[in-house]
Amino acid sequence: MANSIAERFLFSGYSLEAAKLPFTGPAAVLYLLGLHPALAQKTVSLIYLLLLTDLIFNEFELEKLLDQFRVSYITGTAGIGMFLSVLALRETAMMFFVLKLVNATKATHYITFLLFIYLLRPHLAVALLIGQVVAVLWKLFSTRKNVGHLGLLTFIPATAVLGSLVFNFQATGFQIGKIFNGRLLDLNQSIRIASNFIGLQFLTVPEDTVNFSLARLLSLRIPLSETLAIPIIFTVVSLVFAHRIQSRHLAILGSFVIYCAISTKTDFNSFRQNVPLMPIFGLAVLKLMREYREPSDEIDYPRNIPSSLNVQRSGHPKRQIDSVAAY
Numbered sequence: 001m002a003n004s005i006a007e008r009f010l011f012s013g014y015s016l017e018a019a020k021l022p023f024t025g026p027a028a029v030l031y032l033l034g035l036h037p038a039l040a041q042k043t044v045s046l047i048y049l050l051l052l053t054d055l056i057f058n059e060f061e062l063e064k065l066l067d068q069f070r071v072s073y074i075t076g077t078a079g080i081g082m083f084l085s086v087l088a089l090r091e092t093a094m095m096f097f098v099l100k101l102v103n104a105t106k107a108t109h110y111i112t113f114l115l116f117i118y119l120l121r122p123h124l125a126v127a128l129l130i131g132q133v134v135a136v137l138w139k140l141f142s143t144r145k146n147v148g149h150l151g152l153l154t155f156i157p158a159t160a161v162l163g164s165l166v167f168n169f170q171a172t173g174f175q176i177g178k179i180f181n182g183r184l185l186d187l188n189q190s191i192r193i194a195s196n197f198i199g200l201q202f203l204t205v206p207e208d209t210v211n212f213s214l215a216r217l218l219s220l221r222i223p224l225s226e227t228l229a230i231p232i233i234f235t236v237v238s239l240v241f242a243h244r245i246q247s248r249h250l251a252i253l254g255s256f257v258i259y260c261a262i263s264t265k266t267d268f269n270s271f272r273q274n275v276p277l278m279p280i281f282g283l284a285v286l287k288l289m290r291e292y293r294e295p296s297d298e299i300d301y302p303r304n305i306p307s308s309l310n311v312q313r314s315g316h317p318k319r320q321i322d323s324v325a326a327y
Contacts, residue, residue, distance in 0.1 A: 022097070022116045023048075023090040041088035048092040049085045052279060053077045055099060059283070073226060074233070074285060076278030080226045084275065094120050094276035101128060102252070102280050117276075123262045124276055126166060131255025134159060139247040147250055152242040159254045163261025196260040196273065231256075231274055234281035241288045249288070252280050 023044060030040035056075050062068045072078040076095065084091045094117060101113040118125035138147075138155075147155065221228055238245060238253055245253075256277055263273045 020090060020120060022119055023093045038088060042085065045085040045088050045090070045092045048096045049077060049081045052081070052092065052096040052099060055096070055103075056279060056283070071282075071286070074230060075282030076226050076230055076275065078226065080224050080275060080278070083224060084272075089272070090120055091272055091275045094124065095279050098124075098128070098276050099279045099283075121276070124259060127163070127259035127262060128255045130162065130166065130258055131159070131253075132251045134162070134254045135247040135251035138250055147242050147245050149239070149242040152239065152245075152253075155250065155254065156257055159257040160261045163258035164265070166258065167262045167265045196264055226278065227274065230278045230281050234285055237285050237288055241292070244288060244291060249284055252277075252284055256281075 024041070026047075027037070027040040027044045030043055031037050035043065053072065056071065056077060057068070060071060062071060069078060072081075081092060081095070097113050097116045097120070101110060101117065104110040104113060114125050114129060117128065142151075234253075234256075238249070259273070259277070
């Protein structure tokens with residue numbers, strides 16, 4: 001009986017794909033317990049979202065509902081998170097595992113979460129791993145503890161080229177001799193990457209592949225404004241505070257650029273691509289702003305900010321954030 005139920009799940013419209021086991025596996029268990037396949041996957045997506053929200057809120061002491069909403073918004077667990085869970089999408093699982101990966105302090109934990117992310121979206125795992133390696137190399141060979149504006153303006157196009165090389169390496173059947181074939185970073189590619197940065201991927205795709213007008217597509221972003229706001233805020237804050245960020249923040253930015261460079265060359269370049277990285281974007285922004293402004297009397301900011309989001313303290317008197325309302 002159990003086998004027949006499993007087979008029905010495997011070959012129904014809610015296929016249990018091997019590459020999605022961290023998400024479809026728990027859904028299959030719920031299905032075997034009697035839940036409808038759609039409800040099972042929605043339940044799993046919502047559970048991942050709740051676990052993610054709890055993980056983020058554990059970094060703060062937020063007594064006011066408005067402050068909780070602001071932190072939820074800047075980390076992508078508010079509107080967009082709820083929307084994706086209702087659609088039974090696996091992005092909430094990726095958001096959770098990406099944050100766990102960034103927070104990992106043991107090699108075994110890091111490898112485990114990286115494997116889960118790889119099963120859910122392979123090129124995201126590759127981008128996160130290479131971004132971390134690039135950050136480590138920067139730390140080893142750089143004479144400065146922080147990046148600086150000039151270093152960041154060099155780092156972004158360099159990692160974009162690296163992302164293109166990674167894509168070519170896979171597309172050519174892992175033949176190293178062919179990875180330099182074609183243009184690695186021309187004007188069109190740069191524009192596509194920039195559009196991914198701000199969640200407007202549809203601006204650079206062929207018109208015949210888009211069913212809605214530009215005005216309608218932009219209006220649909222209003223209820224899900226996090227898809228625009230979070231990447232833009234992260235990018236702007238990274239550029240403005242380039243003199244403060246260190247290798248850990250650099251790993252997040254590098255992973256983002258590499259990920260965008262790979263995604264723009266695939267057929268799956270939608271606004272969902274950036275969603276898994278939004279929680280770490282938001283926490284990185286909060287950390288940088290916390291270092292810049294005075295702490296609030298109303299909100300006790302993170303007692304234990306993840307080490308992966310560490311930034312360089314300025315030699316000037318410390319100023320920390322005085323309210324989440326700044327966002």
